Amino acid sequence: xxxxxxxxxGRPINYLRLAVTDRCNLRCFYCMPAEGIAYLPKQxxxxxxxxxxxxxxLAEMGITxxxxxxxxxxxxxxxxxxxxxxxxxKGIREIHITTNGVLTVPYVAQLKExxxxxxxxxxxxxxxERFTQITRRDELERVMDCFHQLLAHQIPTKINTVVxxxxxxxxxxxxxxxxxxxxxxxxxxxxxxxNGEGSHYPVLVWTHKKILDTLKExxxxxxxxxxGAFSTSYNYHIPGHQGTVGIIAAFSxxxxxxxxxxxxxxxxxxxxxxYDEGVLDIKYLMRNGATDAELQQALRYAFxxxxxxxxxxxxxxxxxxxxxxxxxxx
Ligand code: SAM
Ligand code: SF4
Numbered sequence: 525x526x527x528x529x530x531x532x533x534g535r536p537i538n539y540l541r542l543a544v545t546d547r548c549n550l551r552c553f554y555c556m557p558a559e560g561i562a563y564l565p566k567q568x569x570x571x572x573x574x575x576x577x578x579x580x581x582l583a584e585m586g587i588t589x590x591x592x593x594x595x596x597x598x599x600x601x602x603x604x605x606x607x608x609x610x611x612x613x614k615g616i617r618e619i620h621i622t623t624n625g626v627l628t629v630p631y632v633a634q635l636k637e638x639x640x641x642x643x644x645x646x647x648x649x650x651x652x653e654r655f656t657q658i659t660r661r662d663e664l665e666r667v668m669d670c671f672h673q674l675l676a677h678q679i680p681t682k683i684n685t686v687v688x689x690x691x692x693x694x695x696x697x698x699x700x701x702x703x704x705x706x707x708x709x710x711x712x713x714x715x716x717x718x719n720g721e722g723s724h725y726p727v728l729v730w731t732h733k734k735i736l737d738t739l740k741e742x743x744x745x746x747x748x749x750x751x752g753a754f755s756t757s758y759n760y761h762i763p764g765h766q767g768t769v770g771i772i773a774a775f776s777x778x779x780x781x782x783x784x785x786x787x788x789x790x791x792x793x794x795x796x797x798x799y800d801e802g803v804l805d806i807k808y809l810m811r812n813g814a815t816d817a818e819l820q821q822a823l824r825y826a827f828x829x830x831x832x833x834x835x836x837x838x839x840x841x842x843x844x845x846x847x848x849x850x851x852x853x854x
Contacts, residue, residue, distance in 0.1 A: 528586050531830040538588045540582055543852065546595045547595045548594065550596070554716075568791050578810070594622075597623055604631055620640065629666065645671055649695040700742070703765045709769070712770070713774050714732055718847050718849040720850075777799075789852055794826055797837035800831060
């Protein structure tokens with residue numbers, strides 16, 4: 525039996541989201557500015573050895589699930605080597621990956637071999653022009669190739685779609701229609717103010733409620749299905765479809781009460797809430813000789829001082845967010 529780690533609000537913490545790089549080969553509108561991004565210098569990123577050490581320490585404390593994210597994880601050299609290493613850490617039962625799919629295809633067979641539990645593929649539109657407008661790169665074909673390769677290898681696949689006023693709302697129905705032909709979960713996400721520049725809108729237009737109403741208009745027989753214990757999405761099924769459709773209220777923050785996740789940013793900072801500004805500089809501690817016991821003590825302290833929800837975490841920030849999701853990892 526593995527240990528269960530609880531925060532100060534009685535929520536179990538068992539899930540680490542690990543951003544292995546801040547670099548990316550796309551420039552999604554909601555995540556990064558088109559130009560002028562200052563990437564972290566290489567030495568500011570944790571090394572694979574440092575990340576392995578941290579994952580091992582967290583696994584001893586009760587973390588069982590890891591999601592590899594970024595930036596684009598496949599931009600980082602030797603990612604497969606790292607995945608193999610962490611797949612062997614005692615206590616880590618599931619490794620998941622979030623990717624934009626552009627560079628992923630050559631590695632899909634190896635992901636299957638390593639036993640990657642699922643892949644979340646980011647795909648905001650099925651239209652080439654809109655894809656190019658949103659990501660500022662003309663790469664839809666490679667992303668669709670990745671989608672088909674993942675399914676061919678029977679790797680459980682989810683599609684993540686950020687819903688943006690004036691950019692891709694006409695894609696809600698065609699993306700949902702993918703669930704008819706494919707056993708895939710398509711999840712529509714409220715846009716969050718992490719584009720590297722601050723918020724795009726004074727008020728969020730495409731809230732989870734508006735997304736649901738729009739889906740119901742086209743699919744009046746949409747049926748609610750049970751959400752998993754720590755699910756961030758409200759999930760639905762359309763009769764006759766193989767897959768499911770989900771809505772993630774990422775900006776409205778309706779899921780904080782069951783939040784089981786922590787994040788390590790690309791620069792090696794611990795976030796115990798997506799909306800906090802980083803609560804512990806793990807890289808600093810590691811590079812200044814902290815022992816395993818000292819690191820675990822610092823982590824425990826952070827977990828026992830966690831904000832109760834994303835609103836409280838936001839209020840406690842000293843600076844208004846100009847963060848990019850590419851350093852946070854989603
Ligand atoms: N590059 C990979 C990808 O795009 O899948 C992994 C990193 S990306 C930061 C992780 C997830 O965060 C993606 O699904 C992306 O759509 C989502 N994301 C990025 N910026 C966002 C924002 N401002 N609001 C909501 N979701 C966002
Ligand atoms: Fe890159 Fe992912 Fe951010 Fe798009 S969402 S710019 S693919 S890190």
